[in-house]
């Protein structure tokens with residue numbers, strides 16, 4: 051399968067990997083990923099915890115069509131909650 055590729059500034063091939071999902075079991079709602087994403091892809095969401103019957107904040111994908119595949123969000127996440135994949139062409 052072929053994937054969308056671009057060139058970096060040095061002229062080398064670069065295959066962006068775009069946001070696929072955020073694992074809400076791992077997310078602690080620290081907001082680091084939200085701060086590093088400049089594309090408006092992410093947003094906080096209140097999640098009801100059935101076990102403790104409390105509300106906790108997690109990060110969610112609000113518009114993945116804006117993702118440029120930089121993976122800055124994943125690098126910023128100490129909980130490794132992100133999944134990415136390249137775009138098939």
Ligand code: SF4
Nearest residue numbers: 077078080081083127
């Ligand atoms: S950086 Fe990771 S743990 Fe923090 S809000 Fe984002 S997904 Fe959740």
Ligand code: SF4
Nearest residue numbers: 087117118120121123
């Ligand atoms: S990969 Fe880059 S553009 Fe896409 S959601 Fe993460 S930080 Fe934003």
